[in-house]
Amino acid sequence: MSSSNEAAIDEFGVREDVSLLNIFVTFIRLGTMTFGGSVQSWVHREIVNRQRWLDDKTFLSGLGVALVLPGANPVNIALYVGLQLRGGLGAAAAVIGMLLPSFCLILLLGAFYREIGHLGIVHFILAGLAASGVGATLNMGIKVGRRLPRDVMTILVAVCVFVSSAILHWPMVPVVCVAVPVSIAWYYFIAKDSKAKDGKKETKNV
Amino acid sequence: MFDSRLIALAFVFGPLSLLSFGGGQALVPEIQHQTVTVQHWMNDTDFADIFAIARAAPGPSTLIVALIGWQVAGFWGALVGSIAIFLPSSILVYLVGRWWQRNKQSPFRKAIEKGLAPVAVGLIFAGVVVILESAHAGWLGLVTTAAACATLAFTKLSTYSIVGVVVASYALLYYVFPVLAGS
Numbered sequence: 001m002s003s004s005n006e007a008a009i010d011e012f013g014v015r016e017d018v019s020l021l022n023i024f025v026t027f028i029r030l031g032t033m034t035f036g037g038s039v040q041s042w043v044h045r046e047i048v049n050r051q052r053w054l055d056d057k058t059f060l061s062g063l064g065v066a067l068v069l070p071g072a073n074p075v076n077i078a079l080y081v082g083l084q085l086r087g088g089l090g091a092a093a094a095v096i097g098m099l100l101p102s103f104c105l106i107l108l109l110g111a112f113y114r115e116i117g118h119l120g121i122v123h124f125i126l127a128g129l130a131a132s133g134v135g136a137t138l139n140m141g142i143k144v145g146r147r148l149p150r151d152v153m154t155i156l157v158a159v160c161v162f163v164s165s166a167i168l169h170w171p172m173v174p175v176v177c178v179a180v181p182v183s184i185a186w187y188y189f190i191a192k193d194s195k196a197k198d199g200k201k202e203t204k205n206v
Numbered sequence: 207m208f209d210s211r212l213i214a215l216a217f218v219f220g221p222l223s224l225l226s227f228g229g230g231q232a233l234v235p236e237i238q239h240q241t242v243t244v245q246h247w248m249n250d251t252d253f254a255d256i257f258a259i260a261r262a263a264p265g266p267s268t269l270i271v272a273l274i275g276w277q278v279a280g281f282w283g284a285l286v287g288s289i290a291i292f293l294p295s296s297i298l299v300y301l302v303g304r305w306w307q308r309n310k311q312s313p314f315r316k317a318i319e320k321g322l323a324p325v326a327v328g329l330i331f332a333g334v335v336v337i338l339e340s341a342h343a344g345w346l347g348l349v350t351t352a353a354a355c356a357t358l359a360f361t362k363l364s365t366y367s368i369v370g371v372v373v374a375s376y377a378l379l380y381y382v383f384p385v386l387a388g389s
Contacts, residue, residue, distance in 0.1 A: 061322055064322025065299070068322070071226055072269075075266060075292050080303055099269075107273070131354070141327060144323075158331075166335035166336060179328070
């Protein structure tokens with residue numbers, strides 16, 4: 001969208017020429033879109049697919065960190081993206097940008113809710129926004145899922161996490177506390193020697 | 207008096223920040239317990255109202271503390287409450303992120319990257335199912351979800367125009383087919 005989408009992404013998948021103001025403004029815009037709990041997909045589309053500030057792999061590992069650590073997902077994702085782009089100041093610009101629209105809007109809504117809260121159209125439109133947010137999340141899941149390596153362990157971890165939280169409704173904290181160490185240990189100790197193969201795959205994905 | 211309220215807000219919500227796993231949705235009952243039962247800042251009915259407003263606004267569900275802070279101590283209460291709920295967890299994410307940046311070549315980081323990816327994908331799809339369930343999405347909701355997913359997959363339309371189209375078509379539907387909105 002902005003100046004040059006062709007500008008180089010460094011070997012770690014991060015653009016190096018993004019200004020603080022640009023980060024702040026982009027996250028203000030993203031902050032107005034965080035309806036219905038689907039913020040990660042809007043951020044993914046804007047930061048990875050359109051602005052090309054981060055590559056897919058860098059974004060996804062950050063998303064993993066953001067989802068696993070405590071804190072609101074939109075805030076954590078913004079913080080991670082800003083930190084990658086411009087260090088601590090970038091993180092602050094992204095987080096403040098992300099929260100500013102919601103903060104103002106929620107106080108405005110609080111002031112006017114008694115007048116507009118009973119209006120059916122408000123709830124109807126909000127439901128529509130939530131539904132399109134789910135569509136965005138689904139789209140991101142498919143895109144990202146297709147880029148996962150096709151080994152048995154990766155698929156097993158993804159399916160187990162999905163089944164235990166979506167179908168069995170187990171609480172997320174214990175599920176993540178078991179799945180994350182097991183999955184990391186697998187790649188650290190067992191799948192370590194498949195480096196050469198992965199190197200080729202990675203260049204193809206970028 | 208004014209100051210002690212702000213300090214109370216910081217001390218009630220600050221520790222909760224580090225417990226807000228999974229995006230903070232799970233934290234709302236604990237926020238309610240603290241606000242209504244422990245601190246007596248408001249009653250259950252007021253809290254239900256505030257919860258509805260927080261759901262209607264964009265942003266994380268934990269931003270409900272901004273409204274609680276507003277009720278307790280006006281604008282500065284809203285600000286202090288928000289900082290209290292977001293700062294501690296943000297510092298933790300910042301520290302982890304810094305480690306992450308400094309150890310770009312570490313084999314451990316590579317294992318973490320690879321290991322987190324399938325967990326994130328599993329959580330993304332679980333999120334889709336959980337939101338659809340909790341929203342009791344009817345066929346209109348499911349159609350919207352499918353249409354948004356397809357539009358995002360096959361076009362380069364900007365995110366903002368997609369949201370604009372959703373708002374406009376829902377507003378139109380509301381007036382043309384009021385029956386739909388009743389469901």
